[in-house]
Amino acid sequence: MKIEAVDFFYLSVPEVRCVGDGSQDVLLVRVCAGDHVGWGECEASPLVSIAAWNCPMSHSACQPVRASVLGQSLNDVADIERIHLEVRERSLDLLQADHTLSGVDIAMWDLLGKRHETPVYRLLGYERAAAKTAYASALFGDAPEATYDKARGMRSEGYRAAKFGWGPYGRGSAEADAEQVRAAREGLGAEADLLIDAGTVWQSDVESAAKRLAALEECRVRWLEEPFVSQAFEAYRALASRGGRAVALAGGEGCHQALQAENMMRHADLGYIQIDTGRIGGITAAKRVADAAVANGTTFVNHTFTTPLALSASIQPYAGLEEHELCEYPVEASDLARSLTTEPLGPDSEGRVVLPDRPGLGLRPCEETLRRYLVEAEITVGGEVLYRTPEI
Amino acid sequence: MKIEAVDFFYLSVPEVRCVGDGSQDVLLVRVCAGDHVGWGECEASPLVSIAAWNCPMSHSACQPVRASVLGQSLNDVADIERIHLEVRERSLDLLQADHTLSGVDIAMWDLLGKRHETPVYRLLGYERAAAKTAYASALFGDAPEATYDKARGMRSEGYRAAKFGWGPYGRGSAEADAEQVRAAREGLGAEADLLIDAGTVWQSDVESAAKRLAALEECRVRWLEEPFVSQAFEAYRALASRGGRAVALAGGEGCHQALQAENMMRHADLGYIQIDTGRIGGITAAKRVADAAVANGTTFVNHTFTTPLALSASIQPYAGLEEHELCEYPVEASDLARSLTTEPLGPDSEGRVVLPDRPGLGLRPCEETLRRYLVEAEITVGGEVLYRTPEI
Numbered sequence: 001m002k003i004e005a006v007d008f009f010y011l012s013v014p015e016v017r018c019v020g021d022g023s024q025d026v027l028l029v030r031v032c033a034g035d036h037v038g039w040g041e042c043e044a045s046p047l048v049s050i051a052a053w054n055c056p057m058s059h060s061a062c063q064p065v066r067a068s069v070l071g072q073s074l075n076d077v078a079d080i081e082r083i084h085l086e087v088r089e090r091s092l093d094l095l096q097a098d099h100t101l102s103g104v105d106i107a108m109w110d111l112l113g114k115r116h117e118t119p120v121y122r123l124l125g126y127e128r129a130a131a132k133t134a135y136a137s138a139l140f141g142d143a144p145e146a147t148y149d150k151a152r153g154m155r156s157e158g159y160r161a162a163k164f165g166w167g168p169y170g171r172g173s174a175e176a177d178a179e180q181v182r183a184a185r186e187g188l189g190a191e192a193d194l195l196i197d198a199g200t201v202w203q204s205d206v207e208s209a210a211k212r213l214a215a216l217e218e219c220r221v222r223w224l225e226e227p228f229v230s231q232a233f234e235a236y237r238a239l240a241s242r243g244g245r246a247v248a249l250a251g252g253e254g255c256h257q258a259l260q261a262e263n264m265m266r267h268a269d270l271g272y273i274q275i276d277t278g279r280i281g282g283i284t285a286a287k288r289v290a291d292a293a294v295a296n297g298t299t300f301v302n303h304t305f306t307t308p309l310a311l312s313a314s315i316q317p318y319a320g321l322e323e324h325e326l327c328e329y330p331v332e333a334s335d336l337a338r339s340l341t342t343e344p345l346g347p348d349s350e351g352r353v354v355l356p357d358r359p360g361l362g363l364r365p366c367e368e369t370l371r372r373y374l375v376e377a378e379i380t381v382g383g384e385v386l387y388r389t390p391e392i
Numbered sequence: 393m394k395i396e397a398v399d400f401f402y403l404s405v406p407e408v409r410c411v412g413d414g415s416q417d418v419l420l421v422r423v424c425a426g427d428h429v430g431w432g433e434c435e436a437s438p439l440v441s442i443a444a445w446n447c448p449m450s451h452s453a454c455q456p457v458r459a460s461v462l463g464q465s466l467n468d469v470a471d472i473e474r475i476h477l478e479v480r481e482r483s484l485d486l487l488q489a490d491h492t493l494s495g496v497d498i499a500m501w502d503l504l505g506k507r508h509e510t511p512v513y514r515l516l517g518y519e520r521a522a523a524k525t526a527y528a529s530a531l532f533g534d535a536p537e538a539t540y541d542k543a544r545g546m547r548s549e550g551y552r553a554a555k556f557g558w559g560p561y562g563r564g565s566a567e568a569d570a571e572q573v574r575a576a577r578e579g580l581g582a583e584a585d586l587l588i589d590a591g592t593v594w595q596s597d598v599e600s601a602a603k604r605l606a607a608l609e610e611c612r613v614r615w616l617e618e619p620f621v622s623q624a625f626e627a628y629r630a631l632a633s634r635g636g637r638a639v640a641l642a643g644g645e646g647c648h649q650a651l652q653a654e655n656m657m658r659h660a661d662l663g664y665i666q667i668d669t670g671r672i673g674g675i676t677a678a679k680r681v682a683d684a685a686v687a688n689g690t691t692f693v694n695h696t697f698t699t700p701l702a703l704s705a706s707i708q709p710y711a712g713l714e715e716h717e718l719c720e721y722p723v724e725a726s727d728l729a730r731s732l733t734t735e736p737l738g739p740d741s742e743g744r745v746v747l748p749d750r751p752g753l754g755l756r757p758c759e760e761t762l763r764r765y766l767v768e769a770e771i772t773v774g775g776e777v778l779y780r781t782p783e784i
Contacts, residue, residue, distance in 0.1 A: 010773075018452045022485070025450050045454055045486050047447040047773060048440060052488070055439040058417050060410045060558075061591070062437055085595070088621070092592060093414070094437050095648055095671075096444070096488040166452075199453070200484060203477070204651070229480070231651035234658075256487055259596070259623035266626075267659060279487075378772045381402075381439060 001034035001115070003072050006104060007390040008053060010046040011373040013336050020139055020166035020199060022305040023330060023337035026373075028365060029103035031111050033074045038111025039365055041310045042103030043278025044096070047377060049103070052096035054379060054386040062093040065100045075115075077123060080108050080284055098256035098281050105282020106313045106361070113360030119316075120361060124287050126320025129355040132327035134347040135161035135195060137305065139332065140169050144183035151187025154331065160351040161326060162188055165197025165225065170208070178215035185219040193326075195250070197225040204232035209239050216247045223250040223272055230254035236268035250274055253303040257281060258288040265298045274328075276303040277313045286317035293324070300324045307337045308345040311353075312361040319355055327353055339369045367392060393426035393507070395464050398496060399782040400445060402438040403765040405728050412531055412558035412591060414697040415722060415729035418765075420757060421495035423503050425466045430503025431757055433702045434495030435670025436488070439769060441495070444488035446771060446778040454485040457492045467507075469515060472500050472676055490648035490673050497674020498705045498753070505752030511708075512753060516679055518712025521747040524719035526739040527553035527587060529697065531724065532561050536575035543579025546723065552743040553718060554580055557589025557617065562600070570607035577611040585718075587642070589617040596624035601631050608639045615642040615664055622646035628660035642666055645695040649673060650680040657681075657688045666720075668695040669705045678709035685716070692716045699729045700737035703745075704753040711747055719745055731761045759784060 012025035027046035031038045042049045057063045068086035073079050084105070091097035113120045121129050136159040141147040147164060154162045164184050169177055185194055196216060202208045209227040216224055224247050228235045240249050248271025255261040256279050265273050273293050277286045293300040300321060302314035311329070318324050329347060330337070338344070341363040347353050356362030370392050379387040404417035419438035423430045434441045449455045460478035465471050476497070483489035505512045513521050528551040533539040539556060546554045556576050561569055577586055588608060594600045601619040608616055616639050620627045632641050640663025647653040648671050657665050665685050669678045685692040692713060694706035703721070710716050721739060722729070730736075733755040739745050748754030762784050771779040 012448070016449050016451065018449065018455075020452050022451050022454070025448075043485075045444070045447045045450050045456075045488075047771070047778075048443045048486065048488050051440045051443040051771075052437070055437045056404070056417075057408050057410065058437050059408065059414050060412050062414070063410075064437075088595065089592075092621070092646070093435075093671075094440065095491050096437075096440050099487050200481075203480065229484070229649075229651065231649050231655060233651075233655055254484070257621075257623050259621065259625075263623060263625055263655065263659070267655070279485075375774055376772075377774070378770075379439070379443075380768075380770045382767055382769070386439075 001074050003031060003033045003069055003074050005032040006066065006069060008050045009370060010050065010375040010377055010389065011336055011370065012375050013334050013373065021332065021334065023333040026307060026336060026340060027103060029107045031104065031107035033111055036111045036115050038107040038114065038360060039309060040103040040106030040110060040313065041278050041307060042099050043276050043306065043310065044099035048096050049100040050377070050387055051379060052094055052100040056381055061090065063090040065091055065097050065104065069104055074108060074111065077112065080105065084281065084284055099279055102278045102280065102282045105284050106277060109283045110360035117359050119355065119357060119359065120283060121316045121319035121355060124316060129319040130322040131352040131354045132315060133160055133325050134329035134351055134353045135163050135193065135326055136331045137163045137328045140164045140167035140180055142168060144179045147180050148183040148187040151184045155187065155189050155192065158349060158351050159192065161193035161195065163195035163197055166199040170198050170201030174211040177212050181215050181219045181221065193222045194219060195223050195225060196221050198227045200226045200229045202227050204228050204235040206235050206238045210242045213243050213247060221247055223248045225250040225274070226253070230264060233264065233267040236270065240269035248272060255280055258285040261289040262292045265292060265296045270298055272299045272301050274301050274303040277317065278310055283313060283317055290318040290321065294321065301326050302328050304328050305330045306333060307340040309341050309361060309363050309365065311345050312355060312363055315353065315355055329353060336369065336373045340365055342366045393428070393466050395423060395425045395462055395466050397424040398458065398461060400442045401762060402442065402767040402769055402781065403728055403762065404767050405726050405765065413724065413726065415725040418699060418728060418732060419495060421499045423496065423499035425503055428503045428507050430499040430506065430752060431701060432495040432498030432502060432705065433670050433699060434491050435668050435698065435702065436491035440488050441492040442769070442779055443771060444486055444492040448773055453482065455482040457483055457489050457496065461496055466500060466503065469504065472497065476673065476676055491671055494670045494672065494674045497676050498669060501675045502752035509751050511747065511749060511751065512675060513708045513711035513747060516708060521711040522714040523744040523746045524707060525552055525717050526721035526743055526745045527555050527585065527718055528723045529555045529720045532556045532559035532572055534560060536571045539572050540575040540579040543576045547579065547581050547584065550741060550743050551584065553585035553587065555587035555589055558591040562590050562593030566603040569604050573607050573611045573613065585614045586611060587615050587617060588613050590619045592618045592621045594619050596620050596627040598627050598630045602634050605635050605639060613639055615640045617642040617666070618645065622656060625656065625659040628662065632661035640664060647672055650677040653681045654684045657684060657690045662690055664691045664693050666693050666695040669709065670702055675705060675709055682710040682713065686713065693718050694720050696720050697722045698725060699732040701733050701753060701755050701757065703737050704747060704755055707745065707747055721745060728761065728765045732757055734758045
């Protein structure tokens with residue numbers, strides 16, 4: 001089979017709000033080869049990632065991603081590996097290429113799974129998909145009372161783990177943050193795992209982060225996520241040594257290459273490495289990080305805050321790693337994100353997510369949702385139309 | 393002053409060839425504040441970097457770069473620092489943002505220099521700009537004879553250092569590469585510094601790179617540049633230990649954040665850190681890397697392969713560091729790149745480059761060149777024109 005067509009669909013809610021909700025738009029990718037169609041998703045700015053697919057060549061190492069994908073053979077996993085290497089070479093100086101490639105890669109895996117009539121996780125070498133404990137992933141409420149109410153709701157829905165992040169956390173006093181964390185723990189009850197996400201609010205400022213550790217320990221928080229930006233290895237390591245290991249550090253969602261995540265595991269002293277298949281370079285790169293996590297003794301966990309399709313893609317790379325048991329599950333996703341696929345993918349009554357035992361990612365986009373949220377876009381350079389929203 | 397307008401000009405030669413010549417297109421940035429105008433340049437895919445300026449917001453941490461720049465106060469260096477922090481927060485998940493910010497940052501420094509009637513390097517704290525020894529930077533010839541001829545030419549033009557890279561290097565046998573390096577040394581004569589650039593050809597494959605070390609040592613090559621991609625810290629370190637320090641390693645041009653370059657210096661065992669102000673986040677980020685290089689005992693050197701404006705911007709961050717004496721000087725730049733500014737910036741009769749003692753970057757774009765090479769582009773989303781090539 002040859003890759004005959006790759007199409008990008010930019011979907012968005014009508015009005016995007018300035019909040020930390022990453023499910024307000026979607027960049028869906030459709031790959032066609034032979035008689036098969038695969039779907040993937042970039043966790044990225046849709047317009048910019050489309051431009052990285054279509055842009056004119058700047059020089060031999062700054063070519064659009066399409067130069068390494070269209071017309072390529074796609075029959076087995078080795079073909080995907082080869083395409084990755086070509087993108088690495090030809091799009092070396094195109095920064096956004098990694099985010100664009102991510103969605104294309106996921107769609108290629110979905111397509112190969114359909115062609116071989118097997119789930120992606122089997123193509124990756126896992127015999128079966130272990131059930132993952134879903135952690136309900138949500139934003140902090142504006143006030144502790146709102147956070148408490150959210151946590152109560154999660155408890156009553158049967159979640160065994162929950163994460164709160166962004167919003168006011170880290171933007172006021174350490175005491176205000178402590179109140180938020182206590183409200184979350186109180187609402188959740190004593191049993192459930194509690195995770196806190198600082199959303200890189202302290203950039204690389206170790207002292208500001210360290211002031212929050214006592215309350216996190218008091219509330220038995222399992223991990224503090226992204227106190228710093230992904231490249232702040234030294235800050236992570238310094239904070240880890242201050243935490244005395246009572247509170248582990250989690251991070252890595254910002255990584256856009258497997259090597260970057262491997263460096264972070266090696267040098268930032270993380271307890272958990274969080275990988276978004278929609279950013280790291282797709283399932284291919286995420287699986288490489290999962291293998292490295294096992295070797296390094298770091299726990300792998302998916303990062304995802306959007307659609308069931310992205311959730312499936314983000315779990316496949318560590319589906320068979322039973323000891324890496326948690327998975328992120330976005331509980332506040334937009335209608336666009338929730339309705340993107342014809343079938344849902346969510347936790348069972350025991351709060352566990354099990355990947356579908358169906359070919360590819362086991363899910364397909366809902367045409368009606370695509371029509372409802374599709375954004376018309378057009379890019380013209382030198383009189384030539386490089387991109388126009390395709391037909392569904 | 394407030395930043396009232398930021399305009400992007402996409403310039404390109406009529407036909408871009410698939411060779412490692414990064415001077416075939418240019419993304420020029422114009423910043424207007426008060427009565428002043430500053431110019432900068434992104435070393436990036438023009439279309440994709442324009443999209444990162446103009447794209448619709450995806451969520452609070454995936455906003456276009458413009459959201460953190462337009463309307464901001466710009467009176468002193470602290471304002472630039474604040475704008476950087478805002479971009480870091482608001483465009484955290486927009487990968488291409490770093491490349492877009494780079495050109496905007498450079499233009500802001502140029503503007504501040506003009507406003508304060510002083511060269512950028514003085515704003516950076518350097519009393520004077522030391523003369524840098526220009527190394528003539530060129531691509532390998534297709535055959536050793538062509539490389540020899542190029543090297544002879546450089547010698548006759550008085551260059552005291554030269555670099556050859558890309559082209560066939562690393563793509564054939566180790567012996568073929570050795571012939572290329574010997575041809576370069578022979579053409580250049582015994583005295584001049586010789587540098588070799590592998591253009592990341594071995595990705596992270598230490599053995600392939602190690603096979604080239606003997607010939608590099610034999611020809612007294614001062615550095616081997618980018619045997620691997622920027623994130624391959626372990627491969628760099630392994631190769632450095634094999635080289636026995638006879639041949640130093642150079643790298644870093646792919647870094648798009650100061651922290652990334654700092655990690656590379658700390659963990660990749662580099663002798664030279666090469667920073668492109670058009671990618672790293674502009675002069676602000678490059679200066680931070682230069683300071684870290686001094687602290688770390690690594691030698692800082694600019695990376696640039698394009699215009700006199702980019703050359704000036706790339707030298708400012710280490711202008712006052714006399715011991716960091718080399719600077720890259722592209723000798724094969726396109727007519728577009730060479731004619732971009734009304735005045736040249738090149739080596740004197742002793743092969744040294746001295747920054748102009750004029751306000752800002754000391755250079756201004758040539759209107760005629762802009763008109764000749766301007767590319768018409770337009771980006772529309774949801775019926776709204778987000779970008780249209782501006783008036784010059």
